Amino acid sequence: MKLAQEIRTGNVIMLNGNPMVVQKAEYSKSGRNAAVVKMKLKNLLSNGGTETVFRADDRLDDVILEHKDCTYSYYGDPLYVFMDEEFNQYEIEKDNMGDVLNYLIDGMEDVCQVTFYNGKAISVELPITIVREVEYTEPAVKGDTSGKVVKPARLAGTGYEISVPDFVNIGDKIEIDTRTNEFKKRV
Amino acid sequence: MISVFCDVIDNYGDAGFCLRLCRDLCNKKYQVRFFCNNLNTLKQIYTKEDQSNHLLEIKTWPSNSEDFTPTRVIIQAFSVRLPSQLNQKIKEANSLVINLDYLTAEKFAEDCHKLSSFADRIQSYFFFPGFTNKTGGLIIENNLLRLIKEEKGKETSKISLFSYENERLLKIISLLDKLDKEFDVQIFEGKTLDNFNKVFKHNLEVNKVLKNNKLTYKAIKMVNQDEYDSILLNSDLNLVRGEDSIVRAMLIGKPFLWNIYPQKDNYHITKIEALFDLMKIYCTNKQAVEKLRSITLFYNGADINIDQFDICYFWKEWKDLSKEWSNHLISLGSLTDNLIAFLKEKINLTREISH
Structure with a gap:
């Protein structure tokens, strides 16, 4: 059992007897320090999609699945291809890629975890921290090194924007927490 | 059932x-x-x-x-x-x-x-x-709608005060004291009165009155919902707290100032910002929305300076804004x-x- 707030894109949960792969999970604080998690789910048996909401502290049955460490290989429209250490290739549908697409770049060496259900690759997870280059951000305000002032920064390769401290510059390589999309540090 | x-x-x-x-x-x-x-x-x-x-x-x-x-x-x-x-x-x-x-x-x-x-x-x-x-x-009861219709526009020279523990009240009250009108401020017993006494270093008790400049303070007993609604309806400005009270204050269409329920990591600030972002979409006087946003954020602990806030000029805008927002909410x-x-x-x- 996992709390709804611990469920990430790519996890599979059993919902009313159906294995559902989580394609998207959005956590929102509601009131009184409570929270809800909206999930986009796909039924692995029927391929039907649905959207649903949970309290953040709802306990969900997560399915224990087979995982393999893989690296991103290439995009073969419409599938993303990953490869394991033994050069076996696994194809994952775009809909099952979730937020991974925000950080997926050609030639990346990050070791990802591909998840299998009944032998089929159904999703992929990035490592918790990754390093990406800032392609564009506004110039820093001179003197501010506190990290409290934030600004948007566009990442090279995907164009995805995250918030970074004001001292980050174009061309900087930054470490990002892929669970929260938060800047961690400049490397 | x-x-x-x-x-x-x-x-x-x-x-x-x-x-x-x-x-x-x-x-x-x-x-x-x-x-x-x-x-x-x-x-x-x-x-x-x-x-x-x-x-x-x-x-x-x-x-x-x-x-x-x-x-x-x-x-x-x-x-x-x-x-x-x-x-x-x-x-x-x-x-x-x-x-x-x-x-x-x-x-x-x-x-x-x-x-x-x-x-x-x-x-x-x-x-x-x-x-x-x-x-x-x-929640908009038919009875509330009827009362709103009857009361809209009536001025009473009263302010209701219902708050959590909030030291920023001191500055808000001094701001209200700059209005070119005298007001009776009705303060509810409990947390609100305790906070008032703590912030102003007074010892006001229920049913007792205290006058200071243009504001006369009166501590009142906690009332039932109908009586509370009636107090909101009969006030020119409602300083409210939490969810239920802000909803009533907004529906009533009189100026309101919200002391939001505080959350961890100051998340309540995000909630306030979201409210005013929406008000900006639905209300015509965007500048007035921004002014109300700034004093609300200040009241709830945000790092905002309201020393130059022109409350007298804002008062008329505040009244119009509250009516327009109320009309939008009722239309839902x-x-x-x-x-x-x-x-x-x-x-x-x-x-x-x-x-």
Whole structure:
């Protein structure tokens, strides 16, 4: 059992007897320090999609699945291809890629975890921290090194924007927490 | 029959919101069983009419499953989680379960409104109050609408004060003291009066009066919901706290200032910003929205300077803005009607739960 707030894109949960792969999970604080998690789910048996909401502290049955460490290989429209250490290739549908697409770049060496259900690759997870280059951000305000002032920064390769401290510059390589999309540090 | 479960965490807002909902469902001729786990709090705000309402049954939460018979509809107010033994009976009875969540102006309320859920082995639906027609709206009783119509525009030279512990009150009051009008400030006993006395280093007691410059302060006893609404209606400005009171103050269409329920990591600031982002969409005077945003953020602890705030100039804008926002909220229809319509989508409500 996992709390709804611990469920990430790519996890599979059993919902009313159906294995559902989580394609998207959005956590929102509601009131009184409570929270809800909206999930986009796909039924692995029927391929039907649905959207649903949970309290953040709802306990969900997560399915224990087979995982393999893989690296991103290439995009073969419409599938993303990953490869394991033994050069076996696994194809994952775009809909099952979730937020991974925000950080997926050609030639990346990050070791990802591909998840299998009944032998089929159904999703992929990035490592918790990754390093990406800032392609564009506004110039820093001179003197501010506190990290409290934030600004948007566009990442090279995907164009995805995250918030970074004001001292980050174009061309900087930054470490990002892929669970929260938060800047961690400049490397 | 509809059951409403309320878990009173603190203060009056939990019970207050639920009581209004139950009462309004009864007004629409539905039988309601209101399970409240803190009847002492409830007793402070309910009226004689509530006690004699033959459609409203007020009970404490069942201590075991034998004391509980599930009704056709179960409303879990503020998405409260019920004990597993009650859930088991609800599942067996195939009740329609609604997670009536917290009020927020954030976008996710629209995104999650009316979506299904499946937890504790029970299917349920989330229903979000809100400020747009993509949410469930706010509770607006017909009686309140009538009173608003009667009172709109009447000036009374009164201010109501209902707050949490908040040291920023000192500066807000000194700002109000700059208005070119004398006001009576009615301060509710309890946390509000304690905070007032702490901040101003006074020792004001209930039914006692204190005058300082243009403001005369009077501490008053806690009142029931009808009396509270009446005080809001009869004030030119309402300083309110929490969820239930801000909703009433906004609907009434008089100037309001919100002391929001504080959350961890200052998340309440995000909630305030979301509200004013929405107001900016629906109200014509965007600058007035920004001014109200700034004093509200200040009042709730944000790092904002209001030393140069021109309250006299803003006063007229504040009144117009409040009326316009009230008109927008009223145009969304009542949460109660929107909820009933949703229940009817899911079951043949008229036949199955009415009487």
